[in-house]
Amino acid sequence: MSKQWQGLIKEYAEFLPVSDKTPIVSLGEGGTPLVYACKLSDALKNQVWLKVEGMNPTGSFKDRGMTVAISKAAEAGAKAVICASTGNTSASASAYAIKAGMKSAVLVPDGKIAMGKLAQAVVHGATLLQVAGNFDDCLVLAQELSENYPVSLVNSVNPDRIEGQKTAAFEVVDVIGEAPDIHVLPVGNAGNITAYWAGYREYFDKSFAKQKPAMWGFQAAGAAPIVDGAKVDNPETIATAIRIGNPASWKQAIAARDESGGLIDKVTDDEILAAYHYLASQEAIFVEPASAAGLAGLFKMQKENKLPTGKNIVITVTGNGLKDPQWALAGAEAAIKIPAKAEEAAIALGLI
Numbered sequence: 001m002s003k004q005w006q007g008l009i010k011e012y013a014e015f016l017p018v019s020d021k022t023p024i025v026s027l028g029e030g031g032t033p034l035v036y037a038c039k040l041s042d043a044l045k046n047q048v049w050l051k052v053e054g055m056n057p058t059g060s061f062k063d064r065g066m067t068v069a070i071s072k073a074a075e076a077g078a079k080a081v082i083c084a085s086t087g088n089t090s091a092s093a094s095a096y097a098i099k100a101g102m103k104s105a106v107l108v109p110d111g112k113i114a115m116g117k118l119a120q121a122v123v124h125g126a127t128l129l130q131v132a133g134n135f136d137d138c139l140v141l142a143q144e145l146s147e148n149y150p151v152s153l154v155n156s157v158n159p160d161r162i163e164g165q166k167t168a169a170f171e172v173v174d175v176i177g178e179a180p181d182i183h184v185l186p187v188g189n190a191g192n193i194t195a196y197w198a199g200y201r202e203y204f205d206k207s208f209a210k211q212k213p214a215m216w217g218f219q220a221a222g223a224a225p226i227v228d229g230a231k232v233d234n235p236e237t238i239a240t241a242i243r244i245g246n247p248a249s250w251k252q253a254i255a256a257r258d259e260s261g262g263l264i265d266k267v268t269d270d271e272i273l274a275a276y277h278y279l280a281s282q283e284a285i286f287v288e289p290a291s292a293a294g295l296a297g298l299f300k301m302q303k304e305n306k307l308p309t310g311k312n313i314v315i316t317v318t319g320n321g322l323k324d325p326q327w328a329l330a331g332a333e334a335a336i337k338i339p340a341k342a343e344e345a346a347i348a349l350g351l352i
């Protein structure tokens with residue numbers, strides 16, 4: 001008997017819109033680590049876990065939705081898929097399209113894609129269109145193309161994406177044994193907060209959990225349409241994965257916030273970078289900047305005396321740090337140059 005995780009469709013088939021007729025397109029996604037964060041728990045006076053979604057096959061949670069979306073597209077006989085992307089959706093779509101034997105086309109905002117994500121789309125052979133515009137323009141274009149040409153849209157407006165992504169909430173409950181009191185995550189296009197809330201609700205309704213968490217979402221201050229209550233025409237943040245001015249799942253995010261008794265707030269790029277360095281230097285988890293927005297939000301709430309204590313808190317860290325390493329290197333000290341001699345190395349290391 002194989003003990004390897006089977007990929008989330010096989011593991012959670014009964015909760016997903018699949019049947020025996022669905023060709024399962026999987027790269028083993030899901031089953032990501034829920035890591036107990038010791039120092040963070042002390043610092044925040046709560047029990048804090050990190051759901052490390054950068055461990056998915058292409059390095060972000062997007063793979064959860066993509067395995068379902070591409071499997072359903074394959075079932076429907078699709079030969080090509082299209083998406084708009086700030087980077088991770090294109091990395092995921094291009095990989096799963098290869099696995100399914102489909103062509104993929106991705107629309108990305110010109111010049112605003114992290115290098116690692118661009119490399120993924122290129123190496124998987126996606127047709128890459130760099131659009132003179134931002135993510136929101138790309139999404140409108142992708143929707144138009146899918147309505148008028150023979151390509152399937154695999155953005156999170158595709159309900160199969162949300163279905164796949166909700167399994168992350170199942171995994172949290174399956175590991176802790178109960179839903180947390182608070183679930184924290186970054187919010188960009190707002191598909192993920194919608195998906196987690198759907199997952200927690202479903203597990204509660206089916207009696208796999210006795211409670212539902214408060215959903216706490218955080219946007220970047222320069223791209224915070226939900227917090228500010230208005231579209232942002234020129235969203236700006238270093239956290240490119242949440243650089244979105246008109247979220248597709250805006251209404252669903254508000255519903256998740258209100259039904260769960262949660263909140264959606266914003267954090268500055270400086271707060272995001274501080275949380276990013278905290279995760280790497282204190283908890284050994286290297287994420288991309290957008291992924292640190294949730295923790296940045298918790299630090300902000302603590303500073304404002306709005307953070308309860310003694311609660312179970314899960315933070316989703318959404319993507320792998322290697323995708324966008326420039327922020328790790330920015331301002332870092334240069335390596336110490338030495339000749340290949342043990343004594344010189346010992347001196348440089350302060351051992352003698």
Ligand SMILES: *Cc1c(COP(=O)(O)O)cnc(C)c1O
Nearest residue numbers: 088188189190191192241318319
């Ligand atoms: C897509 C993405 C987000 C934002 O998720 P939404 O579903 O768009 O709100 C956050 N972080 C990373 C790393 C992402 O790839």
